[in-house]
Amino acid sequence: xxxxxxxxxxxxxxxxxxxxxxxxxxxxxxxxxxxxxxxxxxxxxxxxxxxxxxxxxxxxxxxxxxxxxxxxxxxxxxxxxxxxxxxxxxxxxxxxxxxxxxxxxxxxxxxxxxxxxxxxxxxxxxxxxxxxxxxxxxxxxxxxxxxxxxxxxxxxxxxxxxxxxxxxxxxxxxxxxxxxxxxxxxxxxxxxxxxxxxxxxxxxxxxxxxxxxxxxxxxxxxxxxxxxxxxxxxxxxxxxxxxxxxxxxxxxxxxxxxxxxxxxxxxxxxxxxxxxxxxxxxxxxxxxxxxxxxxxxxxxxxxxxxxxxxxxxxxxxxxxxxxxxxxxxxxxxxxxxxxxxxxxxxxxx
Amino acid sequence: xxxxxxxxxxxxxxxxxxxxxxxxxxxxxxxxxxxxxxxxxxxxxxxxxxxxxxxxxxxxxxxxxxxxxxxxxxxxxxxxxxxxxxxxxxxxxxxxxxxxxxxxxxxxxxxxxxxxxxxxxxxxxxxxxxxxxxxxxxxxxxxxxxxxxxxxxxxxxxxxxxxxxxxxxxxxxxxxxxxxxxxxxxxxxxxxxxxxxxxxxxxxxxxxxxxxxxxxxxxxxxxxxxxxxxxxxxxxxxxxxxxxxxxxxxxxxxxxxxxxxxxxxxxxxxxxxxxxxxxxxxxxxxxxxxxxxxxxxxxxxxxxxxxxxxxxxxxxxxxxxxxxxxxxxxxxxxxxxxxxxxxxxxxxxxxxxxxxxxxxxxxxxxxxxxxxxxxxxxxxxxxxxxxxxxxxxxxxxxxxxxxxxxxxxxxxxxxxxxxxxxxxxxxxxxxxxxxxxxxxxxxxxxxxxxxxxxxxxxxxxxxxxxxxxxxxxxxxxxxxxxxxxxxxxxxxxxxxxxxxxxxxxxxxxxx
Numbered sequence: 001x002x003x004x005x006x007x008x009x010x011x012x013x014x015x016x017x018x019x020x021x022x023x024x025x026x027x028x029x030x031x032x033x034x035x036x037x038x039x040x041x042x043x044x045x046x047x048x049x050x051x052x053x054x055x056x057x058x059x060x061x062x063x064x065x066x067x068x069x070x071x072x073x074x075x076x077x078x079x080x081x082x083x084x085x086x087x088x089x090x091x092x093x094x095x096x097x098x099x100x101x102x103x104x105x106x107x108x109x110x111x112x113x114x115x116x117x118x119x120x121x122x123x124x125x126x127x128x129x130x131x132x133x134x135x136x137x138x139x140x141x142x143x144x145x146x147x148x149x150x151x152x153x154x155x156x157x158x159x160x161x162x163x164x165x166x167x168x169x170x171x172x173x174x175x176x177x178x179x180x181x182x183x184x185x186x187x188x189x190x191x192x193x194x195x196x197x198x199x200x201x202x203x204x205x206x207x208x209x210x211x212x213x214x215x216x217x218x219x220x221x222x223x224x225x226x227x228x229x230x231x232x233x234x235x236x237x238x239x240x241x242x243x244x245x246x247x248x249x250x251x252x253x254x255x256x257x258x259x260x261x262x263x264x265x266x267x268x269x270x271x272x273x274x275x276x277x278x279x280x281x282x283x284x285x286x287x288x289x290x291x292x293x294x295x296x297x298x299x300x301x302x303x304x305x306x307x308x309x310x311x312x313x314x315x316x317x318x319x320x321x322x323x324x325x326x327x328x329x330x331x332x333x334x335x336x337x338x339x340x341x342x343x344x345x346x347x348x349x
Numbered sequence: 350x351x352x353x354x355x356x357x358x359x360x361x362x363x364x365x366x367x368x369x370x371x372x373x374x375x376x377x378x379x380x381x382x383x384x385x386x387x388x389x390x391x392x393x394x395x396x397x398x399x400x401x402x403x404x405x406x407x408x409x410x411x412x413x414x415x416x417x418x419x420x421x422x423x424x425x426x427x428x429x430x431x432x433x434x435x436x437x438x439x440x441x442x443x444x445x446x447x448x449x450x451x452x453x454x455x456x457x458x459x460x461x462x463x464x465x466x467x468x469x470x471x472x473x474x475x476x477x478x479x480x481x482x483x484x485x486x487x488x489x490x491x492x493x494x495x496x497x498x499x500x501x502x503x504x505x506x507x508x509x510x511x512x513x514x515x516x517x518x519x520x521x522x523x524x525x526x527x528x529x530x531x532x533x534x535x536x537x538x539x540x541x542x543x544x545x546x547x548x549x550x551x552x553x554x555x556x557x558x559x560x561x562x563x564x565x566x567x568x569x570x571x572x573x574x575x576x577x578x579x580x581x582x583x584x585x586x587x588x589x590x591x592x593x594x595x596x597x598x599x600x601x602x603x604x605x606x607x608x609x610x611x612x613x614x615x616x617x618x619x620x621x622x623x624x625x626x627x628x629x630x631x632x633x634x635x636x637x638x639x640x641x642x643x644x645x646x647x648x649x650x651x652x653x654x655x656x657x658x659x660x661x662x663x664x665x666x667x668x669x670x671x672x673x674x675x676x677x678x679x680x681x682x683x684x685x686x687x688x689x690x691x692x693x694x695x696x697x698x699x700x701x702x703x704x705x706x707x708x709x710x711x712x713x714x715x716x717x718x719x720x721x722x723x724x725x726x727x728x729x730x731x732x733x734x735x736x737x738x739x740x741x742x743x744x745x746x747x748x749x750x751x752x753x754x755x756x757x758x759x760x761x762x763x764x765x766x767x768x769x770x771x772x773x774x775x776x777x778x779x780x781x782x783x784x785x786x787x788x789x790x791x792x793x794x795x796x797x798x799x800x801x802x803x804x805x806x807x808x809x810x811x812x813x814x815x816x817x818x819x820x821x822x823x824x825x826x827x828x829x830x831x832x833x834x835x836x837x838x839x840x841x842x843x844x845x846x847x848x849x850x851x852x853x854x855x856x857x858x859x860x
Contacts, residue, residue: 209735211727217716218724224710228673229725229777230697289715 035282035289038338039297042280042331046301050308057311060188067193068182070303072254074196074296076274078203079247081295082240084278085207087220087287088138088145090244092130094271095156097252098264100127102160104176104253105169105262117173124249130156131245135238145241153271160264168263172256180257192254199247204292216240220287277302280331282339301331367430369394369558370415370527375424377410384410386582387424392527392558397549399573399590400562403602404823406579408562412529415560416448417441447525451532451659455516457505462487464504465519490522491515493555494548510541514548521552528552529560534568535660539839546572564658564822564860566595580604599854617852621832626650628685629816630670630785635679639665641840643679647785647816652807654819654831655842656856662840663820664706667787670818671703672696683785697725700784704774704791706820711774714763718753719744721762721773726781747776752802768799775803779810786810787818792826804830824853836860 030037050057076093083090100123106112107119115122134152138145178184184191207213218226219233227233251270256262281298283290305327309320372390376383385407392398402408413419414426417435425432428444435441438448455464462480463470465487471479487500496514504512513533520528530549534542549559549572563569569576570590578585578601585601626648635643640662647653657663668674670681672690681688683699690696696703702725705711713721719737722744723730730743744758751772753765762773771791778786788807792800807830811817821827827834834846836859844859 211731211733211735214720214724214727214735218713218720221713221716222710225713226724228671228693228703228705228711230694231724232692232694288713 034338036293036297038335039280039282039294039301039331042334043297043301043304046304046308050304050311054308054311054313057308062307062311064182064185064188064190064193066303066307068190068258069307070277070299071190071192071196072251072258073270073273073277073302074299075199075254076244076248076251076270077277077295077299078199078292079240079244080274080278081203081283081290081292082207082216083145083244084275084283084285085216085220085287085290086237086240087223088237088240089275089285090134090149090241090248091146091271092134092149092152092156093244093248093251093274094268095153095160096127096130096245096248097255097270098262098267099130099156099160099163099252100124100249101252101256101262101267102164102169102264105172105256106163108173109169109171117175120173120176120253123253124246127245127249127252128242129245131242131248132238134245135241138241139234139237145237149241157264164262164264166264168261168265170261172260172262176253176257177260178257180254180259182258192258195254199250200292200296203295207291212236212239217288220284221289273302276328280328280335282335302328366393368392368427369429371425371427372411372414373425373427375411375414375421375426377414377419377421383582385414385421388579388582388584390577390584391587392560394526394558395553395556396575397553397559397561397573399569399576400560400579401564401566401569401576401598401602402579406602407582408579409531410582411579412448412531412560412562415441415446415527415529417446442523442525445524445526447520447523447528449513449516449520449528449530449533451535453509453512453516455504455512455519457503459504460501461491461498461504461507461515462500464515465490465500465522467519469523486522487518490518494518494521494551495544496548508541510537510544513537513545517548517552521557526556527558527560529562531562532564532659533561534563534565535658542568566598566857569598570595578602595858596854599857602857603853617850617855618828619850620834620846620848622848623833626814629683630818631680631682631685632666632670633680633682635666635669635676635681637665637669637674637676637679639840640669640676643837643840643842645835645842645845647818649816650811650814651832652811652817652819652830654821654827654834655837656821656824656827656834656860657837658822658860660839661837661860663837664789665840666837667703667705667789667818667820670696670785670787671701701787702778702783702785703787704771704778704789706790706793708767708770708774712762712770714770715761717759718748718762718765718773719758722747722758722777722780725777729781743780744776747780748773750779751776751806766799768795768803771795772799772803775806782810782813783815785816785818787820789820790822791819792821793823824856827856828853 056062076097080090080093103123103126104120107115107122108117110116130152134148137143138148179195180192182190186194207216215226215231215236218231219236223233255267277298278295279285279298280301281290281294281296283294305324309315309324315323368391370392372388374387374389375385376387377385388407388411390411400408410419414421417438417440420434426434433444435444456467462484466483471482471486473479484500491498491500494514494517496511498511504515507515517528533545537545552559561569561573570593573590575587575589576593576598577587578598580602585604628646629649630647633644643662643666645653655663665674669676672692672695688699690699690701719741723740727735731739741758748756748758753769753772753776762770765773791807792803795803807817819827819830828851834851834856835842836844836856838860
């Protein structure tokens with residue numbers, strides 16, 4: 001976590017600062033904040049590169065595109081951040097997103113059950129229920145989250161096909177359409193982007209400024225120690241998986257709004273994009289470290305990269321996916337090295 | 350005195366044999382501290398050699414040198430007539446030295462046979478594991494140790510004593526003829542220990558040499574041919590078992606310290622007269638895994654010390670009180686009300702604080718000190734919204750009270766020394782005054798200064814009326830701080846000392 005630290009409280013600086021040079025202080029500060037600086041640096045490099053390499057990257061319209069592309073991922077990534085901070089994982093997000101979207105459209109069409117736009121709320125409740133089932137079986141029964149959510153991935157995918165009878169549904173609630181379409185903007189910012197930002201900010205508030213948020217970090221950092229400090233780590237893990245279910249569901253709703261249809265076969269690449277974005281931002285897969293600020297940076301890196309590669313001339317379109325993977329790998333390596341430096345310096349302190 | 354010891358030593362030496370292993374004036378230093386100061390030690394073929402001494406006397410260092418973990422700074426190790434120096438524990442192993450640690454190194458999910466052959470499974474000429482041969486030979490090996498069990502059963506399904514014997518079988522049949530057993534009986538029941546002794550006798554008859562390290566002096570006397578006593582990094586004596594008593598061993602282990610403080614423990618210290626405070630904690634007939642019917646009371650403003658060796662059931666008792674272990678039966682009352690905390694959160698809400706013996710299970714090393722401190726009472730301190738500045742203020746006060754150094758709440762807790770980490774954990778529990786404070790090995794591994802600071806703080810809490818349960822395997826700590834002292838052994842309370850004189854000898858005699 002990279003809280004802003006008031007100068008006087010900045011650790012042993014008070015006692016020994018007199019003898020230390022400014023550069024050394026800067027290095028120390030940088031190494032302590034490596035988890036946020038490494039992705040920030042990566043992002044800056046990419047923005048500079050694509051601005052110079054293409055004419056269109058820095059245009060308003062293209063930046064709107066970037067925001068619209070990453071907004072649905074951002075919503076799911078908020079929940080995944082909670083789960084990863086607990087040192088658990090949710091592999092079911094993409095299927096839960098699709099299922100929630102299919103359900104909302106299904107209730108809206110109303111051939112079997114007609115709920116109109118209220119179907120959105122019911123669909124989200126079902127997403128929360130899926131999260132609760134995941135959470136209960138992981139935290140209280142003890143199924144590893146990797147296996148549990150893998151099973152839920154299959155269940156939710158199957159239920160999407162079952163409910164929709166395998167066919168796309170072409171009617172979706174209008175409120176979702178206006179939320180999801182690229183055309184809806186406030187002062188030039190796509191509404192979907194504002195929505196995603198709001199979700200991220202709520203996530204940041206919970207994680208950084210509430211008791212529950214602190215419990216999430218401490219549970220992931222050392223579950224035994226958290227338990228021995230009186231934290232109900234099971235409840236923390238369960239709630240985090242519920243949050244992840246709800247945010248995945250919201251992402252599904254944004255998707256059907258943007259596409260104006262609910263396709264039971266769509267959206268599977270959301271899983272990889274979301275987890276890649278969260279991890280790229282520097283949140284640890286082993287729990288306890290990272291946060292929403294990291295996730296925002298990771299989302300931007302991911303968004304800029306996918307968008308920028310499409311704008312580059314002279315690259316065969318068929319090679320782009322591989323290239324994207326290679327650049328992501330490079331960014332991850334940078335992260336690992338930066339954190340290794342941080343760790344060495346902390347030990348040396 | 351020295352002359353008689355030397356005489357006895359000569360008498361106990363087996364005739365007409367050279368030692369298989371000799372330490373000659375071995376010295377080992379760690380930084381400024383001397384862990385072994387010119388120690389001689391002989392082990393003969395076919396001998397069981399007991400090794401005793403207080404915590405920190407040098408037993409573990411001696412064994413770590415023998416097992417290749419440490420190299421001596423000076424002195425010789427002669428193995429089968431050759432001077433050796435082990436480069437690594439693997440090197441020691443190839444020289445025929447086998448270690449059985451207290452924490453067994455077995456694989457619970459693998460079968461017994463696989464554990465016996467861990468790392469050297471027999472293979473067929475095709476390079477495939479020869480299961481049939483492995484099972485047959487494992488069963489043969491175990492039979493030699495008097496064990497008759499299903500070698501296909503998973504290791505985890507065996508009792509601890511049986512697992513230990515399987516591990517011994519593995520070490521012996523991988524070619525070790527010098528076998529070191531470190532506190533092997535601390536977790537064993539009486540009959541299990543007997544079975545271990547029988548197996549040890551069998552190995553001895555086959556010509557193996559065994560070193561038996563234990564705090565349980567009866568066990569040492571039951572199984573050893575000779576006993577070596579270490580004290581303050583030096584060897585005091587090596588004596589034959591014949592004519593040796595527990596009392597004599599304790600005398601040798603404690604010696605006659607010049608140190609005035611230790612001398613007072615020697616002669617015994619007088620416990621204060623019984624205080625008349627209201628009972629805070631009352632435990633009646635508590636039975637739980639590792640606890641075999643324990644009853645005691647801790648009063649307001651009283652420190653009740655419990656002394657015992659590892660495996661005596663003290664940690665288990667503490668874990669029951671803190672909601673981490675479910676008791677089989679028993680009655681627990683806090684302030685007169687019956688309680689049965691199901692988890693640490695419930696125990697905390699009742700006003701119980703617990704300083705665990707395992708620092709890894711209590712600290713968040715990569716997180717700031719202030720987060721470590723505020724965690725236990727976050728709700729009470731701050732309500733639902735966590736504000737960093739308010740947290741830092743609370744943590745700073747707590748740090749000042751406990752004397753954490755450096756007093757920088759923003760520093761990751763892992764940067765602190767062990768003693769200061771312990772103070773952080775204590776600070777966490779003092780952000781709200783507990784009714785009952787359970788301290789499990791509160792000062793283990795701390796330097797003298799930090800130890801004093803922590804114990805002064807404990808005394809201050811006592812003066813404020815907190816009931817304190819102090820559990821320790823260090824008799825000095827228990828004696829110096831307690832108003833009353835209990836001794837625990839194998840899950841039971843063996844003796845209570847109240848309002849009378851008590852000494853280290855007495856404590857150890859009942860453990």
